[in-house]
Amino acid sequence: MPRLPTDPDLLVIGAGAAGIAAARTAMEAGLGVVVLEARGRVGGRALTDTARLGLPYDLGATWLHQAATNPLVPLAEGLGVTLHDSDALRRERSQIGARVLTPAEDAAYSAAWAEAEARIEAAARDGGPDRSLAEGMAATGPWAPAIEGWQGDIISAAPAGRVSLQDFHANALEGGNRLPEGGFGALVARLAEGLPVMLDAPVTRLAWGGREAVAEGPFGTIRARAVIVTIPTSLLAAGAIRFDPPLPAETLQAAHDLPLGQVVKAGFRVVGEERFGLPPFSSVDRLVAPGEPLVAMSLFPFARPVISCHVGGDAAQALEAEGDAAVEAFMRAEIATRFGAEALGCLAPGPIVSEWGRDRWSRGVYSYARIGCAGARTILARPLAGGRLCLAGEATDTGMAGTVGGAWRSGVVAARSAMAALAG
Ligand SMILES: Cc1cc2nc3c(=O)[nH]c(=O)nc-3n(C[C@H](O)[C@H](O)[C@H](O)COP(=O)(O)OP(=O)(O)OC[C@H]3O[C@@H](n4cnc5c(N)ncnc54)[C@H](O)[C@@H]3O)c2cc1C
Structure with a gap:
């Protein structure tokens, strides 16, 4: 020192x-x-952990x-740290259960996103009193819970019904994402x-x-x-x-x-060569029912054998309070839903689990x-x-x-x- x-x-x-x-x-x-x-x-x-999975994992x-x-x-560039263009590398895939969306379903999901974002933009600019993010985006249809889950629980770390629309809009992040x-x-x-x-x-x-x-x-x-x-x-x-x-x-x-909102992350190491047909830097989501927590899942960043899962908002708070075993069980069930129960056989025991809510x-x-x-x-x-x-x-x-x-x-x-x- x-x-x-x-x-x-x-x-x-x-x-x-x-x-x-x-x-x-x-x-x-x-x-x-x-x-x-x-x-x-x-x-x-x-905080980057390198010990638990044997490779760098950001908690x-x-x-x-x-x-x-x-x-x-x-x-970062001055230190010689390589920054990867995450937006260019990311491969997104959406599913209904274990099934990949048809092109028509994919188009409907994209359209629902575009509408929700346009409504947020319009609501933030209408000069009226502040309201909740959920009210502002007024998402409807089968994809509404997933879009609310992303914008609220995952991005804001809190349910969209409790988040200020004006503040969300003032801090909406544009201009690209980099992974060091x-x-x-x-x-x-x-x-x-x-x-x-x-x-x-x-x-x-x-x-x-x-x-x-x-x-x-x-x-x-x-x-x-x-x-x-x-x-x-x-x-x-x-x-x-x-x-x-x-x-x-x-x-x-x-x-x-x-x-402060809540998020809990779990990183699993994959043993063997199974990649579920996914390229490096994949991001997979799925249709969720109203009230069902959405899990954001990033797979194989930098071609590393890792699946990173995270949930946010009230579900994260409840899971973290139950403990690491509950987080692991929940995330494993989600992996099985998306890739079949046999996928669980590819996961090394003992994922790394974050604990930001418990952290004093x-x-x-x-x-x-x-x-x-x-x-x-x-x-x-x-x-x-x-x-x-x-x-x-x-x-x-x-x-x-x-x-x-x-x-x-x-x-x-x-x-x-x-x-x-x-x-x-
Ligand atoms: C799961 C998760 C995912 C995230 N994803 C991203 C992301 O992808 N990109 C991004 O940019 N940001 C992300 N963030 C947010 C980002 O990590 C924070 O916004 C940022 O690190 C906050 O920095 P800070 O200096 O404000 O606070 P902190 O990093 O919390 O620093 C405050 C420091 O104060 C110390 N401290 C507290 N109490 C005392 C005390 N009494 N005396 C002395 N020291 C004290 C703490 O130990 C801490 O080190 C994420 C955060 C989490 C937890």
Whole structure:
């Protein structure tokens, strides 16, 4: 670990993407920085595991979204990390049970998607009051549960009936997706190399009313002239750090209005050569009944022998609470539905299963806005104490909220506010 400055200008709380970006930005400007991280590792909700399946598997963030403007794209390229064009490589297939759609069914599914997206666009622009994503897309017909499942549970990590349409629209991601070879978590960790991070250092109290900010935790007490807090909204809302004085009521309300959704992922290693007739980078979905959870399934990325399954929203929360065995059983049943019971014979025992809802340093995956709360991100991002206390993190970005790119941007913005405050 690099030596920590004894008299830092800036404290950064949390070494996820936002905290790493904030620390790098301030250090590039010559400030003394200390980053306090609760976990024994950096990266937060970006985490690549290489041990469990014997190859890189992202338990959290996987794609660099909105590649055209994503700040991580040039940084990855600068490190020599190969980014693959996921949109060009992805092979999509939809099914009814184990049967692949006929061309006519496929056309009907595509048309239903196009209609739902056009209605979201029109509803977001009609100038009326905010409403739920489900109301805005008003999907009907046999494919409505699948489309709602994608837009709500999978993309927003929460049921479409609880998600703000305005916020969903403001953060709809366009401009391409990239997959970093070696994993996104590994990339984020590399971007933290050399930073003055104190690991296993959870902040429990933060005094910010005086001339200095004082952070307290099991590590003792650390002071600085400014502080950037990047912990997830779930933890802010739960009072995981005791702020003294308390955060302004509108800031705290904004954290409550941007809860973290839930996703559970399971990665299975395939033994043998069976690929179900699918090429690398396949994405398979299927018709689901109303109320039936949709499973997003990516198969054989980079031609690796892996099937990655994930569910979101309430089903994810319930499954994760039941435990890894329940997650595994559910995903295996889904694989059998799509590829036949004999497919289960190709799966190595012991998949890797995520646990973001149980994780005490995240308590969920990424933020969505409650209906009527699309303005909460701007409120949460407002600098406090003239810029000497700034909140950052994916929930504070507008345009790329919920993503690593958004978190990174927010860290840069917060660092600039803090630097302006210190210079003033
Ligand atoms: C399953 C899943 C899939 C995802 N898919 C994608 C994707 O494909 N593409 C994408 O761009 N994004 C994706 N995301 C979202 C992305 O991972 C997050 O938006 C981003 O990593 C958040 O970064 P952050 O810095 O805001 O927060 P975090 O990464 O949560 O960082 C906050 C840090 O604060 C630390 N902390 C918490 N409390 C304390 C405390 N009291 N004291 C000190 N430290 C503390 C935490 O340990 C953590 O390291 C996904 C996330 C998940 C979980």
